[in-house]
Amino acid sequence: MVFHHYADFYDSLYQDKDYRRECLFVQGLFQSYAGGLALSKVEGVKSILDLGCGTGSHALIFADMGYQVTGVDRSENMLRRAREKSAQQSSQIDFHQADIRQLDLPRKFDAAVAMFTVMGYLTTNRDVEDAIRAVRRHLEPGGLFVFDVWFGPAVLKLRPEDRVKVVEDGDRRIIRYARPVLNVVDHTLEVNYTVLEIAGDRVLAETSESHLMRFYFYQELRYFLEKNGFAVVEMCPFLEPGKQPDENSWNISTICKSV
Numbered sequence: 001m002v003f004h005h006y007a008d009f010y011d012s013l014y015q016d017k018d019y020r021r022e023c024l025f026v027q028g029l030f031q032s033y034a035g036g037l038a039l040s041k042v043e044g045v046k047s048i049l050d051l052g053c054g055t056g057s058h059a060l061i062f063a064d065m066g067y068q069v070t071g072v073d074r075s076e077n078m079l080r081r082a083r084e085k086s087a088q089q090s091s092q093i094d095f096h097q098a099d100i101r102q103l104d105l106p107r108k109f110d111a112a113v114a115m116f117t118v119m120g121y122l123t124t125n126r127d128v129e130d131a132i133r134a135v136r137r138h139l140e141p142g143g144l145f146v147f148d149v150w151f152g153p154a155v156l157k158l159r160p161e162d163r164v165k166v167v168e169d170g171d172r173r174i175i176r177y178a179r180p181v182l183n184v185v186d187h188t189l190e191v192n193y194t195v196l197e198i199a200g201d202r203v204l205a206e207t208s209e210s211h212l213m214r215f216y217f218y219q220e221l222r223y224f225l226e227k228n229g230f231a232v233v234e235m236c237p238f239l240e241p242g243k244q245p246d247e248n249s250w251n252i253s254t255i256c257k258s259v
Helices: 005-013 019-033 057-064 076-088 125-137 152-158 218-227
Strands: 047-051 068-073 094-097 109-114 139-151 163-169 172-183 188-199 202-216 230-237 251-258
Touching: 005 076, 005 163, 005 172, 005 188, 005 202, 019 057, 019 139, 019 230, 019 251, 047 057, 057 068, 057 076, 068 076, 076 094, 125 139, 125 218, 139 152, 152 202, 202 218, 218 230, 218 251
Parallel strands: 047 068, 047 109, 068 094, 109 139, 139 202
Antiparallel strands: 139 251, 163 172, 172 188, 188 202, 230 251
């Protein structure tokens, strides 16, 4: 399973990630595009469905901003950490273990987000369509769906490369080796991770996982979304609204409305 033992190191590895900036970016998109939401007795986005919520870092910030947040992830290990963090901060977030392709919650939301390339884990066309349809079922009419993915032109131009990341976490070091394997036919990158937890000269833990990720192209995304109940309102480089993606935009955001 993806994010099995890797989940134990996840927050340490991404302690330098600016989650608040990303949530403010999404909030700005809500403010720009929430007009026309067919919501009863409210204006704009009030409730958010956080798909692939992981350890809850975005969800906690959204909740702190005043949104009603429901988080979904297929990894129980990631959700365990999310619930712990939520309890520590006294946040009222509902977390559910589920696969977004078969999601079936008893309510609808004003907006859905899939942050940190969650849609990249959908590697077949059927997976992509099943997930988009599931999101559509859970949105109010005119509801917003915001997600980011790896952009095919940039992946093919810039090419993935081996990377090593080292982070200090108290008296231990976390070392992650990432070795990507590009498949230009399937539009995928298989990212092979090896993570070491080290204290002094002792290896406390070692884990390896392989994450198969899909990259997308502009017209491909538009086709999937328009075929399955959405209208695309903007595609932009991640964190750069109003700009057009190009072959140097490795991550792009898509903003669409349910129709």
